[in-house]
Amino acid sequence: MLYPLNSADKLGFTEVKELIKAHCLSVMGQEMVNKIQVMSNYDLIAKFLNQANEFKNILQNDAALPINNFYDIKSLANKARIEGSFLSEEEFFQVQASLTTVFAVIAYFSEREGVYPNLEALFEHLPIEKAILKKIDLIIDPKGKIRHNASRELMDITSGIAKAEQEARKKIDQIFKTASSNGWTADGSLTVRDGRICIPLLAENKRKIKGFIHDESASGQTVYIEPEEVFSLNNRIRDLEFDRRREIIKILTSLTDELRPYVPLLLSYHGLLTKLDFVRAKALFAIDIEGEMPKVVNEARLRLLNARHPLLYLSFKKDHKTVVPLNVGIDEGTRVIVVSGPNAGGKSVCMKTVGLLQMMVQAGLLIPASADSVVGVFRQIFVDIGDDQSIESDLSTYSAHLSKMKKFVEDANGKTLILIDEFGTGTDPQFGGPIAEAVLEALNHKKVRGMVTTHYSNLKIFASHTEGIENASMLFNNTEMLPMYMLEVGKPGSSYAFEIAQKIGLPQNVLNLAKNKISSGQKKVDSLLVDLEREKKEIFDTKLKLDKQQRRVDSLLAENEELKSFLDENRKALLKEAKQEAKNIILNANKLVENTIAEIKSSNADKEITKNLRDNLTVELQKNTVKPDVVKPKVAADEDIKPGDWVKLIDGDTTGQVIELIKDNVVIAMGELRTVVKRKRLEKVTKAAVPKELRKSMNSHTSDIASFSPEIDVRGMRTEDALFAIEKLFDRALMMGFGTLKILHGKGDGILRKMIRQYLKKYDQVDRMEDEHPDRGGDGITYVYLK
Numbered sequence: 001m002l003y004p005l006n007s008a009d010k011l012g013f014t015e016v017k018e019l020i021k022a023h024c025l026s027v028m029g030q031e032m033v034n035k036i037q038v039m040s041n042y043d044l045i046a047k048f049l050n051q052a053n054e055f056k057n058i059l060q061n062d063a064a065l066p067i068n069n070f071y072d073i074k075s076l077a078n079k080a081r082i083e084g085s086f087l088s089e090e091e092f093f094q095v096q097a098s099l100t101t102v103f104a105v106i107a108y109f110s111e112r113e114g115v116y117p118n119l120e121a122l123f124e125h126l127p128i129e130k131a132i133l134k135k136i137d138l139i140i141d142p143k144g145k146i147r148h149n150a151s152r153e154l155m156d157i158t159s160g161i162a163k164a165e166q167e168a169r170k171k172i173d174q175i176f177k178t179a180s181s182n183g184w185t186a187d188g189s190l191t192v193r194d195g196r197i198c199i200p201l202l203a204e205n206k207r208k209i210k211g212f213i214h215d216e217s218a219s220g221q222t223v224y225i226e227p228e229e230v231f232s233l234n235n236r237i238r239d240l241e242f243d244r245r246r247e248i249i250k251i252l253t254s255l256t257d258e259l260r261p262y263v264p265l266l267l268s269y270h271g272l273l274t275k276l277d278f279v280r281a282k283a284l285f286a287i288d289i290e291g292e293m294p295k296v297v298n299e300a301r302l303r304l305l306n307a308r309h310p311l312l313y314l315s316f317k318k319d320h321k322t323v324v325p326l327n328v329g330i331d332e333g334t335r336v337i338v339v340s341g342p343n344a345g346g347k348s349v350c351m352k353t354v355g356l357l358q359m360m361v362q363a364g365l366l367i368p369a370s371a372d373s374v375v376g377v378f379r380q381i382f383v384d385i386g387d388d389q390s391i392e393s394d395l396s397t398y399s400a401h402l403s404k405m406k407k408f409v410e411d412a413n414g415k416t417l418i419l420i421d422e423f424g425t426g427t428d429p430q431f432g433g434p435i436a437e438a439v440l441e442a443l444n445h446k447k448v449r450g451m452v453t454t455h456y457s458n459l460k461i462f463a464s465h466t467e468g469i470e471n472a473s474m475l476f477n478n479t480e481m482l483p484m485y486m487l488e489v490g491k492p493g494s495s496y497a498f499e500i501a502q503k504i505g506l507p508q509n510v511l512n513l514a515k516n517k518i519s520s521g522q523k524k525v526d527s528l529l530v531d532l533e534r535e536k537k538e539i540f541d542t543k544l545k546l547d548k549q550q551r552r553v554d555s556l557l558a559e560n561e562e563l564k565s566f567l568d569e570n571r572k573a574l575l576k577e578a579k580q581e582a583k584n585i586i587l588n589a590n591k592l593v594e595n596t597i598a599e600i601k602s603s604n605a606d607k608e609i610t611k612n613l614r615d616n617l618t619v620e621l622q623k624n625t626v627k628p629d630v631v632k633p634k635v636a637a638d639e640d641i642k643p644g645d646w647v648k649l650i651d652g653d654t655t656g657q658v659i660e661l662i663k664d665n666v667v668i669a670m671g672e673l674r675t676v677v678k679r680k681r682l683e684k685v686t687k688a689a690v691p692k693e694l695r696k697s698m699n700s701h702t703s704d705i706a707s708f709s710p711e712i713d714v715r716g717m718r719t720e721d722a723l724f725a726i727e728k729l730f731d732r733a734l735m736m737g738f739g740t741l742k743i744l745h746g747k748g749d750g751i752l753r754k755m756i757r758q759y760l761k762k763y764d765q766v767d768r769m770e771d772e773h774p775d776r777g778g779d780g781i782t783y784v785y786l787k
C-alpha cells in the first residue's frame with residue numbers, strides 16, 4: 001500500500017515506468033507497463049525479478065530471442081469468435097506472423113531447457129498447436145496475400161482473368177497499331193481511364209473506331225476511347241474479378257470457421273507475446289541503468305550497496321558525469337535513520353533513492369545497485385515529500401504535513417517504510433521541533449522502518465540516545481564549503497548555515513548579529529559538529545598517509561625477500577662450481593705429479609730432464625694461483641671531483657656517481673637512491689673499478705629519466721586510485737629532480753580536483769598549484785610546482 005496516492009510521482013516511479021514503456025514493441029506491452037504496481041507478495045516479487053534478470057542475461061550473453069512481430073491478436077481472436085464474421089487477408093497475416101514468433105520463442109527455450117526456468121514458466125503447459133499455422137499457410141502466402149490456389153474455384157477464376165486480360169491486351173494492341181499507322185492517334189501510347197485501357201485518338205478521328213469514350217483532354221483535341229471489341233472482354237474481366245472477390249470471402253470465412261475453436265489458445269499466445277514484450281522492456285531498462293538483481297528477503301529490512309538513483313544516473317550519463325554511490329542499511333537494530341546536513345547536500349536525493357529503489361524491487365524491477373545488496377518486502381510505504389498544501393481543502397503546508405503524520409502514527413507498523421523530507425518544517429521551529437520529535441518517538445514505538453531528513457537539533461539529539469534510531473549526515477567539505485554527496489551513518493551533520501552564508505558574502509556584522517541571537521547550547525552543538533567534520537578530515541588524511549607508508553614498507557619487504565632469495569640461490573651455485581673446479585684441480589695435480597715421478601724414474605733422474613719437469617710443475621702451479629688484488633693508490637681528498645665522476649666512501653665499500661656539488665657536500669646517486677656526503681669522506685675511483693651491476697643500474701635509471709613524463713591523466717578514476725597514481729608520479733618526480741607536474745583530472749563536479757589539491761597540500765615539497773589556461777583546459781588541469 002502506498003500513501004499518499006501521488007507517492008509514485010513524488011519518488012520518480014511514474015517517470016521510470018515511462019522510460020520502460022519506450023522500450024516496448026507493442027501497445028499491449030505498454031499497457032502492461034501502465035499496470036505495474038508495488039507488490040507485497042514475496043513470491044511474486046521474486047518471480048518477476050528473476051524473469052527480468054534472465055531476460056537481461058539473454059540480451060547480454062545469449063543469442064537474440066526471435067521476437068520480431070508483435071500484433072494485437074487478442075482483438076483478432078475476439079473478432080473471429082463471432083459466428084458469420086471473417087478475418088481479412090491482412091488480419092490472417094498478423095495471426096500467421098504472431099504464431100510464427102510464438103513457436104520460434106518456444107523452440108528457443110526448448111533448446112535451453114533449464115537455463116531460464118522463470119521465463120520458461122511463462123509458456124509452461126501451453127499447447128503447441130501448429131495445425132492453426134499450417135491451415136493459414138495453405139491460404140495466406142508469406143507476403144500476406146491469399147494464394148492463387150487456395151481453392152480449385154479461385155484457381156480457375158484467376159486463370160480465366162489472366163486469359164481474358166491477355167486476349168484484351170492483344171486485341172487493343174492490334175487496334176492501336178492500325179490506328180497509329182493510319183495517323184488517327186494523338187501523341188502518346190495506350191493509357192488507362194476509369195480502370196480501362198484506352199486508345200488516345202485525335203478528336204476528328206473519334207468516329208473512325210467504334211467504342212466507348214471514357215474521357216477527353218482539357219483542350220478537347222484528344223479523346224480516350226475503349227474499342228468495342230475490347231469493351232466486352234473488359235466487362236468479362238470485371239465479372240471474373242467480382243467472382244474472385246466472392247470466392248476469397250468464401251475462403252476466408254471458411255478459414256475463420258476453422259480458426260474459431262482455437263480462439264482460447266490464440267488468447268493464451270497473445271498473453272505470452274505481451275508478457276515477453278513486457279519483460280524485455282524491463283530488461284532493456286535495467287541495462288540502461290546498469291541494474292542488478294539484489295538478494296530479496298521476506299523481511300522488513302534493506303541494505304543497499306553502491307546504490308544510485310536511476311533517473312539521476314541517466315541524466316548524469318548524458319553529461320558524462322558520475323553519481324556518488326549510496327551505502328545504507330535499515331534493519332531491526334537501525335530502524336529509522338535521521339539524515340542531517342547542509343542544504344543542497346544531497347539529503348533528499350539520498351532518501352528518494354532509498355524509496356524509489358524499494359518501490360522498484362517490490363514492482364519486480366532490477367535496480368542500479370550491487371548484486372550483494374539485500375532488499376526486503378514492506379507491506380506499506382508512507383511518503384511525505386514536498387509541499388501538499390491545498391486551497392480547495394483549506395490546508396496549509398504544515399496542516400498537510402500534520403495530516404500525513406496523523407495517518408503515519410495511526411496506521412504504520414513494523415512492516416511499514418516511512419520517508420519524510422524536512423521533518424517538522426512549515427511552522428515555528430520552537431513548536432515544530434518538539435512535535436516532530438513526539439511523532440518520531442511514536443513511530444519508533446511502533447518499530448517502523450524508514451528515513452527522515454531534518455535540520456532540527458532536537459531530532460539529532462533525540463536520535464543519538466534513542467534505541468532503534470540512528471543519526472546520519474551528508475559529508476561536507478568544510479574547507480571549501482562544498483557538498484561531497486556521501487552519506488555517513490553514525491553521527492549527525494551540521495547545517496553549516498553560518499559557514500555557507502560567510503562564503504556567499506553576507507556581511508560579517510550581520511553574521512555576528514545572527515550568532516548572538518542563537519542560544520549558547522545550539523551554538524555549541526553546531527560548532528561541535530563542524531569540529532567533528534574537521535577531525536574526520538584529519539583522520540582521513542592520516543589514514544591515506546599511513547596507507548602510503550604501509551605500501552612502501554610492503555614494497556621494500558618484497559624487494560628484500562626477492563634479493564635474499566636471489567643471493568641464496570646464486571651462493572649455492574657458486575659454491576657448487578667452486579667445489580667442482582677444486583676437485584678437477586686436485587685430480588689434474590695428482591695426475592701431473594704421478595706422471596712427473598714416473599718420467600724421473602724412467603730417465604734415471606737425469607738432471608736436464610728433471611729440471612724441465614720441475615719447470616712444468618711451476619707453470620701449472622702459477623696457472624692455479626689466485627692473483628692478489630692490486631691496491632690502487634687512493635686519490636687525494638683535495639683532487640677535483642665533478643658531477644659525473646664515480647666515487648667511493650673512504651670508510652666503506654659504497655660506490656656511487658656524483659650528481660651535484662654543494663659547498664663541502666656532495667650529492668651522490670646509488671641506483672635510484674640519493675644521499676648527501678661530506679667531500680672529505682669520498683675518494684675518486686675509475687669507472688672500471690665500479691661493479692657492472694651498479695653501472696647498469698645507473699644507465700637504466702638514466703634511461704628512466706629520459707622516458708619519464710611528468711604528466712598524468714586520472715579522468716574517470718576513483719578518488720583513491722587517482723591519489724595512489726599521483727603519489728607514485730610525485731615520488732618519481734622528486735627522485736629525478738623534476739620541478740613541475742601536470743595532472744589532467746577533468747572538470748565534472750570538481751570533487752576529484754579538490755581531493756587531489758587537498759592531498760598535495762600536505763607535502764612540503766609542493767610550492768604552489770595553478771589551473772591551466774582557460775583556452776587549454778582551465779580548471780580541468782592542475783599544474784603542480786615543486787620547490
